[in-house]
Amino acid sequence: xxxxxxxxxxxxxxxxxxxxxxxxxxxxxxxxxxxxxxxxxxxxxxxxxxxxxxxxxxxxxxxxxxxxxxxxxxxxxxxxxxxxxxxxxxxxxxxxxxxxxxxxxxxxxxxxxxxxxxxxxxxxxxxxxxxxxxxxxxxxxxxxxxxxxxxxxxxxxxxxxxxxxxxxxxxxxxxxxxxxxxxxxxxxxxxxxxxxxxxxxxxxxxxxxxxxxxxxxxxxxxxxxxxxxxxxxxxxxxxxxxxxxxxx
Numbered sequence: 001x002x003x004x005x006x007x008x009x010x011x012x013x014x015x016x017x018x019x020x021x022x023x024x025x026x027x028x029x030x031x032x033x034x035x036x037x038x039x040x041x042x043x044x045x046x047x048x049x050x051x052x053x054x055x056x057x058x059x060x061x062x063x064x065x066x067x068x069x070x071x072x073x074x075x076x077x078x079x080x081x082x083x084x085x086x087x088x089x090x091x092x093x094x095x096x097x098x099x100x101x102x103x104x105x106x107x108x109x110x111x112x113x114x115x116x117x118x119x120x121x122x123x124x125x126x127x128x129x130x131x132x133x134x135x136x137x138x139x140x141x142x143x144x145x146x147x148x149x150x151x152x153x154x155x156x157x158x159x160x161x162x163x164x165x166x167x168x169x170x171x172x173x174x175x176x177x178x179x180x181x182x183x184x185x186x187x188x189x190x191x192x193x194x195x196x197x198x199x200x201x202x203x204x205x206x207x208x209x210x211x212x213x214x215x216x217x218x219x220x221x222x223x224x225x226x227x228x229x230x231x232x233x234x235x236x237x238x239x240x241x242x243x244x245x246x247x248x
Contacts, residue, residue, distance in 0.1 A: 001219055001220065001221070002218055002219050002220070002221060004215060004218070004219055004240060004241060004244070005241055007218075007237060007241075008237075009234050009235075009237050010041075012218070012233065012234045012237055013040045013041055013042050013043070013230075013234050014041075014042070014043050015043060015218060015222070015223070015224055015225055016040070016042040016043055016044075016224070016225055016227070016230035016233065016234065017042065017043060017044040017045075017046060017069075017071070017202060017204070017224050017225065017226040017227075017230075018033070018036065018037060018040075018042045018044065018045045018046070018227070018228070018230040018231070019045075019046040019047075019204075019226055019227060019228055019230075020033045020045075020046075020047055020228060021046065021047070021048055021073070021076070021170075021228070022048075023048065027051075027054060030047060030051050030054055030055065030058075031054075031058065033045065033047075034055070034058045034059055036230075036231050037059060037062075037068060038059075038062060039231075040230070040231060040234055041066050041068060042068060042230055043067075043068065043069065043224060044068060044069035044070070044071050044100055044135075044224070045059065045063075045068060045069070045070060045071065046071040046072060046073065046100070046102065046226070047071075047072060048072065048073070048076070049072045049073070049076075049089065049092075049093055051072075052070070052072050052093055052096045052097060052098050053096050053097070055070050055097075055098075056070060056096065056097035056098075060097060063099070069099050069100035069134075069135050070097065070098055070099050070100065071098055071099065071100030071101060071102060071135070072093050072098050072100075072101060072102075073101075073102045073103070073104060073139070073169070074086055074089050074090050074093070074101050074102065074103040074104065074125070075089065075103060075104045076102075076104055076169060077104060077169040077170075077171040078104065079103070079104030079105050079106045079107060079139070079141070080106055080108065083117075083120070083121050083124060086103060086121065086124070086125070087124055087128060090103070090125060090128045090129070091128060094128070094129075094132045094134065098134065099134045099135065100134055100135035100136075100137070101125070101128075101129055101134065101135070101136060101137070102137040102138075102139055102166055102202075102226075103121075103122075103125045103136070103137070103138050103139065104139045104141070104169060105118060105121065105122065105138050105139060105140055105141070105153065105157075106118060106121060107140070107141045107144050107145070109121075110140075110145070110149060110152065110153055111144065111145075111149070115152070115156065118153075118156060119156050119159075119160065122138050122156060122157055122160040122162065123160045125138065125160075125162075126160045126161050126162060130161075135163050135164075136162050136163050136164075137162060137163060137164040137165070137166045137202055138157045138160075138162050138164075138165060138166060139166040139167075139168065139169055139204075140153040140154065140157065140165060140166070140167065140168075141167075141168055141169060141172050142167050142168055142176050142177050142181045143168055143172035143173035143174075143175075143176035143177075143205070144172060144173065147180070147184055150181055150184045150185065151184050151185075151187075151188050153165075154184070154185045154188040154189060155188050155192050157199065158188065158189050158192045158199040159192055161199070162199050163199065163200065164199065164200045164201065164202040164223065164224060165185055165189065165199060165200075165201055165202070166202040166203075166204055166226065167181060167182070167185070167201070167202065167203050167204055167205055168204050168205030169204070169205060170204055170205040170226075171205075172205065174207060175207055176205065176207075177203055177204075177205060177206070179216065179217070179220060182201060182203060182217060182220060182222060183220070185201050186201060186220075186221065189201065200223030200224065201221075201222050201223050201224070202222070202223065202224040202225070202226050203217045203222045203224070203225055203226065204225070204226030204227065205226075206225070206227060210227065210229050210232075210233075211229065211232060211233055211236045211240070212240075212244065214227065214229070214233045215233070215236075215240050215244065
């Protein structure tokens with residue numbers, strides 16, 4: 001367990017994958033978010049693919065100096081694009097300057113028992129990202145899975161050597177991920193993984209009350225929190241320390 005009382009705002013910010021994935025948003029929204037990234041220095045900032053060139057233009061030098069990943073999702077939000085389309089999208093985003101890619105896995109293949117295809121896509125994604133030297137995450141969309149299936153998905157992603165298993169896109173069933181989902185993933189990751197690779201847990205799709213739940217996931221050891229609410233979560237730390245998790 002992480003001691004929330006010992007955390008600093010900087011500690012919390014470095015657990016945040018800030019995300020602005022508003023399909024109706026425009027450039028001003030992205031620029032406003034870039035200003036927040038400069039202020040908080042999050043671990044990562046993710047935008048929809050069309051905004052990656054803007055992201056790189058605005059934050060490229062800053063991101064290199066302060067180790068901020070500039071990311072985007074692949075096959076968002078459904079993960080049902082063909083494997084070739086996913087590869088091409090990933091390659092295009094890397095060419096545009098992305099330094100982290102979160103691929104949505106095809107949950108239908110997992111549910112259908114087509115584990116060979118599921119694994120092949122994960123390995124393809126890892127190969128593309130490793131060749132480019134960038135961070136790779138795979139979104140398993142836990143809201144559609146039972147506990148056994150969550151474990152299977154996490155095990156495949158870890159065996160492929162991903163940097164992170166990511167819980168959800170935030171567009172699936174409400175109420176997942178929950179603490180049990182993350183515990184299952186953590187257990188699997190402790191038992192598996194590619195050679196020389198530590199696969200972490202990125203919790204995304206957090207339900208309301210989002211700030212309290214985010215700190216609950218941080219307390220249980222989540223490596224990253226993916227959310228648009230990252231600035232509010234960091235700003236809430238003093239209040240959380242005064243009122244929650246006291247003495248824990």
